[in-house]
Every structure is written in C-alpha cells, then in structure tokens.
Amino acid sequence: DAGVTQSPTHLIKTRGQQVTLRCSPKSGHDTVSWYQQALGQGPQFIFQYYEEEERQRGNFPDRFSGHQFPNYSSELNVNALLLGDSALYLCASSPGTGGYTFGSGTRLTVV
C-alpha cells in the first residue's frame, strides 16, 4: 500500500519564476494538507484541501495557491518565487479523522 507520494523530490528555480509541486495521497485518504519546512525549523501549515475546496489556510501570501483533483491528488503552486521560499515542502494526507501520513517532501531551492 503506497503512502503519500510527492514529486519532484528536488527542484531548483530562479527568483520570480513559478513552481508546481504534486502530491498523491495515501489510498483511502481524501484530505490533503501542505506544509513548508525551512531549514532547521518545524513545518508550517500552508493550507488544507477537502472535496476539491480549500478548507483551511495558514499565514501564507496569495502567491501560494493549491488545487485538489477528483482523485484526491493535489498541487501546490507558488508564483513569483522569492529566495525565502527555499524549503522542504511536505504533503500530508488523512482520512478526515486525524491520523496524518506525510510524504518525503519536495526540496525547493530558489536561486
């Protein structure tokens, strides 16, 4: 049973560019959350998707947007990249009753 799958694993982008990160949730999970983890810090909640709608959002600017597809997979988009957006981006899925399963993340480097 595959867990949470994220792609790509690593990514290098230039300041000002746009990036899309992808997440496939664990089988049976319908809720997807995204977190940003800067080096040496704990993960910070970006937003959560359920039934293709953004259900909750953390303190992130509108440059961060997302989408959930009918098969529950999700994308995280970041526009106008800043150097400070360099981080590990983690996707977590759950069946809606807690019990989050995290992926291994996408390491984004902005140069």
Place this chain on the structure above:
Amino acid sequence: AQKVTQAQTEISVVEKEDVTLDCVYETRDTTYYLFWYKQPPSGELVFLIRRNSFDEQNEISGRYSWNFQKSTSSFNFTITASQVVDSAVYFCALSEGDTDKLIFGTGTRLQVFP
C-alpha cells in the same frame, strides 16, 4: 494563541542510554490533540503517537514512552535504551479540536552514538 516549545535543540547520547525529549504547549482550547513525529534524514515525518486532551494516561510502546501532564502543559517523550537508528529530528505538534492544522515545535535533533 497556540504554541509548541521544544527547548532542547540538540541532544547527544551514547547507545543504550535513556533520553527524554521535552515538549511544552500552549492552547486556550479544552479539546486538543498532541503528537510526536520522527523525521529521519530522508525527510519524511513518521507518526509516533497521538494523544487527546482528555486522556492523560501515560503510554508505553516498546522502548518509547510518553508522559502527558495537563497541569504543566507538557507532553514529554522518553526513549529507553537508545539505539543508533533512533538518531533523527523529533517534533512535537498540537492541533486544536476544531481544526486539523498541526502546529509544530522547532524540533529536537537526537544523535545516538555507538
């Protein structure tokens, strides 16, 4: 406001020593959940335990044990007879009853030397 504090940035022990990782939380809610996650170098957060605010029973799972004390707002994690494979960053996290959002501490890096 919600907050999780892990005051220990890094701990180094020798194999077979016991080690306790501290976690102090702040919340105004009476219903909340506390978590511990392990993050090995691969980056994936591995779930260890979830505890709700109404269950203060301590828990033991193999070499792992957790001490939840509402009176001091603490949820400490002890590894007994540590092993090299326990080396990782450990995160304590909080979610309040009406949200699935996890609030993480800054983590404690545990290094276990042979």
